Amino acid sequence: MKFVWTERSLQWFERAAEETQFYRHLADKISPWLESDKVVYDLGCGAGFLSMEVAARVRQVIAVDINERVIDFLRKKLQENKIENVKPIVADWHTWRPAQPADVVILSYCNGILGCLPTLSALTGEHLIAVLPCSRREDSFNVNKLVRGGERTYGRETIPLAKRFLKEKGIPFQFIDCTGEFGQPLDFREEAGDFLHFYFDIVSEDLLEEYLRENLVSKDNGYYLPSQKRSGALIINKRDLFGK
Secondary structure: OOOOOOHHHHHHHHHHHHHHOHHHHHHHHOHHHOOOOOEEEEEOOOOOHHHHHHHOOOOEEEEEEOOHHHHHHHHHHHHHOOOOOEEEEEOOOOOOOOOOOEEEEEEEOOOOOOOOHHHHHHHEEEEEEEEEEOOOEEOHHHOOOOEOOOOEEOOOOOHHHHHHHHHHHOOOOEEEEOOEEOOEEEOOHHHHHHHHHHHOOEOOHHHHHHHHHHHOEEEOOEEEEOOEEOEEEEEEEHHHHOOO
């Protein structure tokens, strides 16, 4: 799946996030570590939907992403929703040096556990929460037979890889299954084709039509492409990161 932030992809992502409530459910799953007095760094925050959900549970969220487009998008969403305790920052978290660590650091669908643990440890005061896909297999929207080259894989860290790394380092962690529905709402049938062409290298228009007949769900207000976002969260205590 080619993931590129454009005005249109942000619109699609916003509709999916709001209709499925995936990020609200994710925030519920990690809420035991999101107490009302905590400051949270959301590193690689993307469009900021998790930042906004976390903000309802903590004192402040610092949302950091290197992409100016998504940070501008997040600023507008914060104004629309009158959320005042999220501070968006355009920065590369790998080199970003805040004055002090956060109570909780969240790293969602972003590499860092395997290669940047010392940096994450320095940014973390109490807990590090890494949200990662459960598999390197690219199974979004069940499109493997539809895309050129067949089965694709993620180029990012996964739960099994991170678990194995942490065990080898002797770092304890807790695991939470965060799998949830994150399909795509669409206004009309042709838009489903536009969406799939945007994200995937479609091998055949005939296969695309067959795929849409099998998978596209008609709803009263449009259409919907179902998809399960298979992910999990690893919770790591700061004291277990000391010196790692």
